Amino acid sequence: MIFTTTTEYAIRGLAELAGRSSDSKSIMLDDLVAGTTLPRDFLAKVFQRLVKAGLLKSAKGRGGGFMLARPAHEITIKDIVESIDGPIHLDRCAVGLDKCNDHQPCPQHDLYQPIRQRLKDYLATTTVADLASSLKTKQAWQKIIENNAAEKEKQHANGKH
Amino acid sequence: MIFTTTTEYAIRGLAELAGRSSDSKSIMLDDLVAGTTLPRDFLAKVFQRLVKAGLLKSAKGRGGGFMLARPAHEITIKDIVESIDGPIHLDRCAVGLDKCNDHQPCPQHDLYQPIRQRLKDYLATTTVADLASSLKTKQAWQKIIENNAAEKEKQHANGKH
DNA sequence: CTATAATCGGATAAAAATGTCCTCTAAAGA
DNA sequence: TCTTTAGAGGACATTTTTATCCGATTATAG
Numbered sequence: 001m002i003f004t005t006t007t008e009y010a011i012r013g014l015a016e017l018a019g020r021s022s023d024s025k026s027i028m029l030d031d032l033v034a035g036t037t038l039p040r041d042f043l044a045k046v047f048q049r050l051v052k053a054g055l056l057k058s059a060k061g062r063g064g065g066f067m068l069a070r071p072a073h074e075i076t077i078k079d080i081v082e083s084i085d086g087p088i089h090l091d092r093c094a095v096g097l098d099k100c101n102d103h104q105p106c107p108q109h110d111l112y113q114p115i116r117q118r119l120k121d122y123l124a125t126t127t128v129a130d131l132a133s134s135l136k137t138k139q140a141w142q143k144i145i146e147n148n149a150a151e152k153e154k155q156h157a158n159g160k161h
Numbered sequence: 162m163i164f165t166t167t168t169e170y171a172i173r174g175l176a177e178l179a180g181r182s183s184d185s186k187s188i189m190l191d192d193l194v195a196g197t198t199l200p201r202d203f204l205a206k207v208f209q210r211l212v213k214a215g216l217l218k219s220a221k222g223r224g225g226g227f228m229l230a231r232p233a234h235e236i237t238i239k240d241i242v243e244s245i246d247g248p249i250h251l252d253r254c255a256v257g258l259d260k261c262n263d264h265q266p267c268p269q270h271d272l273y274q275p276i277r278q279r280l281k282d283y284l285a286t287t288t289v290a291d292l293a294s295s296l297k298t299k300q301a302w303q304k305i306i307e308n309n310a311a312e313k314e315k316q317h318a319n320g321k322h
Numbered sequence: 323c324t325a326t327a328a329t330c331g332g333a334t335a336a337a338a339a340t341g342t343c344c345t346c347t348a349a350a351g352a
Numbered sequence: 353t354c355t356t357t358a359g360a361g362g363a364c365a366t367t368t369t370t371a372t373c374c375g376a377t378t379a380t381a382g
Contacts, residue, residue, distance in 0.1 A: 002163055002251075005370070028328070042371055048330070061379025064328045090163075115283055118276050126272070166340070189358070203341055209360065222349025225358040 002119075007084045010046050013038060014055070014080060015131035018072040026057075026065035046084070053083035072129035081123065088123070090116050163280075168245045171207050173199060175216070175241060176292035179233040187218075187226035207245070214244035233290035242284065249284070251277050 003011070016036060021027040029047070033040045047066055050056040057069050068075065081088055164172070177197060182188040190208070194201045208227055211217040218230050229236065242249055 030328095039371070041373075044329075045331090045371090051329095058329060059379075060327085060329045060377070062327050063380065064378085066329090111287070112283060115276070115279050118279065122273060122276055191358095200341065202343075205359075206341090206361090212359095219359060220349080221347070221357085221359045223357050224350065225348085227359085 003081065004085065006046060007081055009038060009043055010050060010080050010084050011077060011131065012036070013043050013047060014050070014068070014075065014128045015135050017056075017066060018068060018128045018132035019135050021067065024067065026059055026063075026067040028065040032066070050080070050083055055079060055083055068128070072132060073127045075128040076124055077126050077131075078120075078123040080128075088120075090120060164242065165246065167207060168242055170199060170204055171211060171241050171245050172238060172292065173197070174204050174208060175211070175229070175236065175289045176296050178217075178227060179229060179289045179293035180296045182228065185228065187220055187224075187228040189226040193227070211241070211244055216240060216244055229289070233293060234288045236289040237285055238287050238292075239281075239284040241289075249281075251281060 013032065016032050016038070017027060020032060029040060029044055032038075033043060047056055047058070051058045051066075055069055055075055056066050058064070058066050078088065174193065177193050177199070178188060181193060190201060190205055193199075194204060208217060208219070212219045212227075216230055216236055217227050219225070219227050239249065
């Protein structure tokens with residue numbers, strides 16, 4: 001994977017949040033992680049960082065929880081990654097030959113450049129809203145698959161009779 | 162960066178090796194890291210792994226050292242990465258929505274697929290020979306830059322006279 | 323005001339990655 | 353054979369990442 005575990009949690013957490021809570025309504029951590037494999041306590045730390053970075057708003061006490069600081073379609077993966085890891089460092093030479101940059105490129109740098117650029121574009125244009133809808137699509141499939149499995153099980157039981 | 166520090170050392174180490182030693186002649190670690198920022202002892206460990214993976218051959222004792230197990234143009238970055246990290250895991254969903262794969266893609270998966278493919282192609286087609294020549298190009302530049310700096314310094318001194 | 327409910331934030335632990343050192347082993351040359 | 357020289361490999365140290373826990377803080381409801 002191209003992200004760290006922490007960054008991945010941030011991305012998944014925001015995607016869940018956008019998918020589960022309606023706009024301008026906050027959701028509690030316990031509700032957000034329910035049914036996911038997201039680690040509650042660790043995600044809490046990650047969300048604290050996202051609050052400080054201005055991607056999330058939080059509220060303590062009863063009725064508290066987290067909500068997006070701006071619309072889901074205005075938060076990109078790039079925003080998330082940079083909130084966690086700091087400025088994206090994709091500009092370094094892909095193969096670790098330092099002192100390579102756009103001013104002083106090496107052949108590898110030029111070859112890798114188009115890939116880097118596409119990655120950057122992807123990160124800069126894909127938003128939390130996109131991710132949330134991807135999540136929903138995935139969840140829908142999951143159900144279909146489970147149903148199919150149940151159906152097969154049923155047929156199998158009948159056949160045995 | 163998209164590689165771990167360890168993998169990056171492996172890549173840089175092999176590039177240096179291919180650049181410094183003529184074919185079918187081994188080079189010692191101490192010579193290989195001279196003038197680089199590669200950490201000698203840690204690289205030794207990394208090279209041990211590459212020997213076991215079949216990318217390098219090693220020889221103990223006098224006249225010993227390391228050499229490529231096959232021609233530089235037949236060792237790809239992919240080979241190196243897989244020797245260190247195991248099979249490349251780029252196939253996972255880019256945004257960590259698990260249960261996504263080519264059979265069961267989600268929208269993000271499809272969007273990210275072309276980027277992933279290009280990355281894979283790059284890793285599978287770029288060889289140690291390419292990296293070595295990139296290194297040499299870079300080193301040539303480095304010299305030019307240093308010369309320019311020295312020249313300027315000289316002019317500056319003259320001007321002051 | 324009090325009890326409850328939520329995040330915040332510090333402390334700490336566990337695990338993984340990275341880095342260092344030292345002895346063992348194998349090979350070559352005197 | 354003996355000495356020197358190289359990597360091999362084990363032990364250990366350090367740092368970073370990931371994970372967990374708990375009291376403090378803040379807000380709400382009654």
